[in-house]
Structure formats: C-alpha cells, structure tokens
Amino acid sequence: MNKIEIxxxxxxxxxxxxxxxxxxFEKxxxxxxxxxxPEENIEHAMLIVERLKELGFSYKTNGxxxxxxxxxxxxxxxLAQAITNAAYSxxxxSSIDEGWL
Structure with a gap:
C-alpha cells in the first residue's frame, strides 16, 4: 500500500x-x-485533519x-504535503493500537 492508501x-x-x-461508508x-x-489539494488534506481531530488528535501547524x-x-x-506526511506517520x-483506526 502507498501513503494515500494507508x-x-x-x-x-x-x-x-x-x-x-x-x-x-459514512457518507x-x-x-x-x-x-x-491530499498532498496536492489542501481541501483533501483538511478532510484528514478533521477525521484525526474526531479521533482525539490535536492538530497544529506553522502555517x-x-x-x-x-x-x-x-x-x-x-502545508498539504506536511499534513499528509504527518497523517501517514x-x-x-506500528506502536499505535490499530483498534482506534
């Protein structure tokens, strides 16, 4: 799987x-x-930000x-690349419990 698939x-x-x-499935x-x-489109990257916030992650950026x-x-x-890279990380x-994902 590549970064976007993950x-x-x-x-x-x-x-x-x-x-x-x-x-x-939700929508x-x-x-x-x-x-x-998401690496090229900030609107797509922000979908990831919103989902991670829903999962309890705080988000910050240098802008x-x-x-x-x-x-x-x-x-x-x-910024879109940075968001995608951080989300991929x-x-x-592997140390994160995948039950929340």
Missing part, C-alpha cells in the same frame, strides 16, 4: 471498492482514486510547511 483505509475508514475508487459515496489527492498530530510532526514543501506507526 491514510484512506486507516484514518478515513474508506474501503477500496474497485481498483479505481474508494467507498466512504455512502464513491470517491475515484484519482480525485483524492506553511509543518503539521503535527499530537506528538507526531512532519514537514513538506506545502500516525497511521503507519
């Missing part, structure tokens, strides 16, 4: 319906894989190239 599955709770689209809608680009969820901080060329951290 975030979509473990944080957003989406399931891969076909090779080219996700299914969001009962399909999301084409090609249209979910341009750094983002933190709790104690996990990452950087990127843009949270989702892929």
């Amino acid at each position: 975030i979509a599955r473990r944080i957003l709770g989406w399931k891969l319906n076909r090779w080219d689209r996700w299914y969001d 009962e809608q399909f999301i084409p894989v090609s249209e979910f680009q 341009t190239s750094g983002a933190c969820f709790g104690d996990v901080c990452e950087t990127g060329e843009t 949270v989702a892929d951290n």
Whole structure:
C-alpha cells in the first residue's frame, strides 16, 4: 500500500471498492482514486485533519510547511504535503493500537 492508501483505509475508514475508487461508508459515496489527492489539494488534506481531530488528535501547524498530530510532526514543501506526511506517520506507526483506526 502507498501513503494515500494507508491514510484512506486507516484514518478515513474508506474501503477500496474497485481498483479505481474508494467507498466512504459514512457518507455512502464513491470517491475515484484519482480525485483524492491530499498532498496536492489542501481541501483533501483538511478532510484528514478533521477525521484525526474526531479521533482525539490535536492538530497544529506553522502555517506553511509543518503539521503535527499530537506528538507526531512532519514537514513538506506545502502545508498539504506536511499534513499528509504527518497523517501517514500516525497511521503507519506500528506502536499505535490499530483498534482506534
């Protein structure tokens, strides 16, 4: 799985319906894989922020190239990349109990 797949599955709770689209059970809608680009689209990155907040993570940013969820901080060329990188670090951290994801 790549970074975006891990975030979509473990944080957003989406399931891969076909090779080219996700299914969001909460909103009962399909999301084409090609249209979910959180590293490039700040609106998509903010969906991740909101979901992690719902899961109890605090969020902070320096406003341009750094983002933190709790104690996990990452950087990127843009804020959207930093959010995606930090979310991936949270989702892929093997020390975290995956029961909450």
